[in-house]
Amino acid sequence: MSSVALADILKNIYSFVQILEGSRNDMVNSWDESALANAFQWARYCEQDCFQLSQTKAVGQMTSNLASLVEKEDSGQSELNRCQARLLWRHIKTVLSSSYKKERSESYITAKLVATACDQNGIEILLHVLLTQDDTGQCTKIMECKQFVLKWMLQNLALRKSIQKKGVPDLWQAPKQFLVKVAAEYFSFFTAYIQFLVQLGSDMSLEYGGSGMEYTWRFMHGKDSKTFSYAILLEHFAELLKSDQHVTSAVVKTLESLALKSEVNI
Numbered sequence: 599m600s601s602v603a604l605a606d607i608l609k610n611i612y613s614f615v616q617i618l619e620g621s622r623n624d625m626v627n628s629w630d631e632s633a634l635a636n637a638f639q640w641a642r643y644c645e646q647d648c649f650q651l652s653q654t655k656a657v658g659q660m661t662s663n664l665a666s667l668v669e670k671e672d673s674g675q676s677e678l679n680r681c682q683a684r685l686l687w688r689h690i691k692t693v694l695s696s697s698y699k700k701e702r703s704e705s706y707i708t709a710k711l712v713a714t715a716c717d718q719n720g721i722e723i724l725l726h727v728l729l730t731q732d733d734t735g736q737c738t739k740i741m742e743c744k745q746f747v748l749k750w751m752l753q754n755l756a757l758r759k760s761i762q763k764k765g766v767p768d769l770w771q772a773p774k775q776f777l778v779k780v781a782a783e784y785f786s787f788f789t790a791y792i793q794f795l796v797q798l799g800s801d802m803s804l805e806y807g808g809s810g811m812e813y814t815w816r817f818m819h820g821k822d823s824k825t826f827s828y829a830i831l832l833e834h835f836a837e838l839l840k841s842d843q844h845v846t847s848a849v850v851k852t853l854e855s856l857a858l859k860s861e862v863n864i
Contacts, residue, residue, distance in 0.1 A: 679719050687730045690710070693707055708750060711750050711754075721771075726776070728747060781845060
């Protein structure tokens with residue numbers, strides 16, 4: 599990639615950084631549909647270019663310049679995800695809070711959620727929506743909007759009934775740290791998360807053998823994969839046990855209860 603092309607991309611990303619700054623203050627409240635669409639377009643542009651640059655020798659220079667522009671410790675991709683989440687949340691809150699036609703507005707937002715979930719990094723963006731802090735309006739309205747998003751995610755991504763055939767990734771395959779953060783904020787999410795992990799464990803059987811000739815847990819019917827295995831199941835619980843006190847206490851009680859019911863004693 600030529601230095602000229604790289605310079606052009608950096609200028610464009612700098613423009614997007616200014617949009618990021620605007621999304622963090624009250625200025626975003628005055629954005630209309632066109633401004634929101636433009637912000638999302640910039641986000642996708644930066645995402646695509648960062649991916650392309652990662653395949654070239656220019657990635658080192660790009661990373662260095664992005665660090666100085668954004669001044670964040672987190673990766674550029676995570677910042678893009680959080681930005682898109684903030685913009686999406688503002689839009690969701692505005693539509694659901696302001697519309698007099700509840701059924702129509704909910705149908706419109708549902709379509710937005712489906713479209714986001716189908717995008718690359720869409721699940722992480724939706725989790726960020728639930729984690730977005732907002733003290734700009736009535737607490738009741740804000741919670742109603744958050745609960746609408748949460749309910750949709752649990753009904754459509756956790757159970758994967760209505761949009762399973764559209765290639766939407768499983769909610770529980772999202773980064774564990776974000777799942778745990780949302781679980782700490784929403785009891786219904788925590789309950790669904792624990793139920794999923796318990797069911798995952800129930801699908802395993804104890805086996806003896808292998809190179810170490812020791813006991814191990816494996817999925818029945820050969821279901822072990824890179825996505826879920828006994829080791830990954832333990833990682834999920836380990837992440838939960840590092841969370842807030844009320845989360846760790848609930849997890850410990852759940853595990854203790856399951857241990858009392860278990861017939862396995864090794």
